[in-house]
Amino acid sequence: MTNQQVNVLENERVQEILQGLTQGSTRDELAEEFGHKNYKSLDMYMRRRNFEWDSEKGIYKLAMEKPELAVIDTSKAHRIIQLIEQQDEPDLQRIAQLMGFDGYKALAAYMGANHYSWSSEQNNYVKQVVVEEPSPQFVPKILSEPTLPILTTNTEEEGLTEYLPLLKLLKNNELRLMNLLQPYGVGCQIPRYTIPGVAKTKTVQMIHSLDQMVTDFAKEKNMTQRDVFEVALIDFFKRYGYERQVELLLK
Known part of the structure; x- marks a missing residue:
């Protein structure tokens, strides 16, 4: 047992709460006795003192020691969770203003976009489990057994003929279609471009919410804002008729 755990156990109120539970008091009764709104507030008080609720035994127990070499989450969403927990x-509304949002609705929209949902049990946001679907890929169909040719009537052949120009167009633009369906390859890895030339400063005004989105995205993806704009512009030019110019630029 560490010195910190010993100090926690010596806390007078913590001892009174633990003793009250052993004597048959409920969490709601103890919460009212010590001036908390309900048992959730009591749980939060005990969590801050490194205790967690054991639902099977109906008591608070010391939480496991966290590893010293833990990965520190510095994301904006985690900071919001910390402020709420305090x-x-x-x-x-106040937390939203501190974190640069127009109001609590904008904060809620941001947390939802980052896969967090509000938990009434925890009285805070919790991370949702996101199951990513595999990227669609064109997989050639392998036939294990030979198949007989399909015989068509003259009427069916005439019906297929009208689609031949469309099929030819799709075939001629096969590479471009693949790039549209999988712009950044399997896993959607964001590309990084090395563009030759002299760097130049360009000032562009944009809406605050869009500017904040650029800042958050760059931070979470470990990119510079310049990288974000370069990738976005190159992707835009390639999609809207400047493929050749982009190829010459990147040579």
């Missing part, structure tokens, strides 16, 4: 009754 308050028994979180003021979401």
Whole structure:
């Protein structure tokens, strides 16, 4: 047992709460006795003192020690969760303003976009489990057994003839279609481009929410904002008729 755990166990109120549970008091009764709104607030008080609720035994127990070499989450979403956790009754409007949002609705939209949902049990946002679907790929069909040729009537052949120009167009633009369906390859890895030339400063005004999105995206993907704009512009030019110019630029 560490020195920190010993200090926690010596806390008078913690001892009174633990003793109250062993004597048959409920969490709601103890919450009212010690001035908490309900048992959720009591849980939060005990979590801050490194205790967690054991639903099977109906008691609080010391939480496991966290590894010293833990990965520190510095994301904006994690910071929001920390601010909420610090308050028994979180003021979401105030927290939203501190984090640069127009209001709590904008904060909620941001958390939802980052796969967090509000938990009434935790009285905070929790991470959702996201199952990513595999990227669609063109896989050639392998026939294990020979098949007989399909015989068509003259009427069916005439019906297929009208689609031949479309099929030819698709075939001629096969590479471009593949790039549209899988712009960054398997796994959607963001490309990085090395563009020759002299760097030049260009000032562009944009809406605050879009500017914030660029900042957040660059930070979470470990990119510079210049990289974000370069990739976005090159992708835009390739999609809208400047493929040849982009190829010459990147040579």
